[in-house]
Amino acid sequence: MEQIKLKSCAEECVNKIMEGDFFAMPYKHLVVDNFLPVDLAKKCTESFPSLDDPVWEHESDFDVEVKSRTMWRSEFDIPSNIVDAVRILNSSLVLYALSEMFSIPKLVPDPYFTGGGLNVSNRGGLLGVHVDGNYHDATGLNRRMNALIYLNPRWEESWGGEFGLYNNDGSEVVKKIAPIFNRLIVFDSHDYSFHGLPEAIKCPEGEQRKSIILYYYTKENRPATQVSIKEPHRALWVKRKLKDKSGNICREFD
Numbered sequence: 001m002e003q004i005k006l007k008s009c010a011e012e013c014v015n016k017i018m019e020g021d022f023f024a025m026p027y028k029h030l031v032v033d034n035f036l037p038v039d040l041a042k043k044c045t046e047s048f049p050s051l052d053d054p055v056w057e058h059e060s061d062f063d064v065e066v067k068s069r070t071m072w073r074s075e076f077d078i079p080s081n082i083v084d085a086v087r088i089l090n091s092s093l094v095l096y097a098l099s100e101m102f103s104i105p106k107l108v109p110d111p112y113f114t115g116g117g118l119n120v121s122n123r124g125g126l127l128g129v130h131v132d133g134n135y136h137d138a139t140g141l142n143r144r145m146n147a148l149i150y151l152n153p154r155w156e157e158s159w160g161g162e163f164g165l166y167n168n169d170g171s172e173v174v175k176k177i178a179p180i181f182n183r184l185i186v187f188d189s190h191d192y193s194f195h196g197l198p199e200a201i202k203c204p205e206g207e208q209r210k211s212i213i214l215y216y217y218t219k220e221n222r223p224a225t226q227v228s229i230k231e232p233h234r235a236l237w238v239k240r241k242l243k244d245k246s247g248n249i250c251r252e253f254d
Contacts, residue, residue, distance in 0.1 A: 001040070001084045009037050010088045017097045020184075026165050026174040028102055029187035033180070035149060036085055041182040043081035045151040048118060048210055056120075061245060064128035064237045066200075070117035082118070082212065089147055089214050098186060098216070104144050107216045112138045114215070121161070121201055121209040128239050129170045129196040132189050132215075134222070135232040135253055141217035147186045149212045150179040159203040163195065170194035170238040179209055189215070190226035194238065 001009070013035060020032035036044070049055055051068055055077065059065045072078060078086055088094060090109035099107050110116055114137050121127075134143055148163070155161070155178065162176035163185060169192075177185060187193060201209055221227075229236075232253035234244040243249055 001081075006084055006087065009040065009084075010091050010093045012037065013088055014093050014097045017094065017101060017184075020101075022101060023175075026167055027188045027190070027193045029165065029185065030098075030101060031177060032184040032186075034182050035184035036088070036182055038182065040081065040084060041149075041151065042153075044085050044149075044212070045153060045181075045210065047079040047081040048120070048151070049079060051120060051122075063239050064130070064245070066125045067119055067121045067127060069115075069119050072113040072117045074111065074113070077113075078117075085149065085212060086214065089149075089212075095216070098145065098147075102145065102186075102188065104188075104218060106218055106220065107145065108141065108218065110136065110138075110215050110217065112136075114138060116214045117212070119211045119213055123201060123203050123205055123207070125161075125201045125209060126198055127196045128198050128237050129164070129166055129194050130235045130237045131170070131191055131194055133232075133234045134191065134229070136215075136217050137253075139217070140253070141219060142222055143189050143215055144218050144222065145186060145216040146189050147184065147214045147216070150183045150185075151181060151210045151212070152179050152208075153181040154207065155180055155203075155209070159201060159207070159209075160199055161197055161201045161203065161209045164197055166194035166196070168192040168194070170242075179211065188226070190222050191228040192226060198239075
């Protein structure tokens with residue numbers, strides 16, 4: 001997409017963020033429907049690589065995670081059209097808007113795409129309830145926010161797959177948000193922001209639950225009220241008794 005048009009799209013997206021539905025409980029989160037210009041959203045959906053492409057890593061820890069994610073190393077790995085959506089979400093225009101909305105100043109994106117990128121789940125896919133890792137491997141910055149755009153034009157309620165927001169120990173779902181086409185969800189990422197979709201997706205064979213996921217960081221530490229573990233840690237899973245997939249609570253970090 002040419003530069004002038006892309007900037008105009010970003011400005012339109014900023015307006016939608018500022019007019020979006022913002023919630024404080026169970027932790028801060030924002031929901032914006034029809035986020036991207038519809039033509040761009042459709043092109044992003046069409047640009048998803050097939051699951052036999054080597055760009056994918058397939059997760060199959062059957063009690064906590066069954067899905068596929070991309071292994072981007074830079075923006076040059078991102079498919080056409082999708083890269084335009086990523087440029088919008090990582091633009092200073094959007095970052096300033098999210099900073100204001102969430103009262104988190106000086107947000108920065110992740111040019112390394114550590115954990116971010118595309119996610120796809122087939123029938124039977126799931127994501128156990130968890131909190132995300134707290135530090136960025138490449139820089140040591142503090143992870144503060146997650147953003148997801150869903151690209152599922154035919155999604156039906158009976159298929160499940162809702163994004164679940166949980167209470168502060170992950171024991172009870174407080175809210176579910178359907179992964180409908182062109183819906184943006186942004187939420188605080190901290191040691192009490194439990195989330196997931198632990199029930200296996202029931203979409204028909206041939207249908208997929210698709211999303212773009214990006215993370216944002218700050219140099220400043222998280223507030224003390226958002227910290228239960230000061231040391232660096234990976235995703236901590238309720239089903240693993242708040243340990244990571246290797247059975248650890250903390251991890252080494254240089």
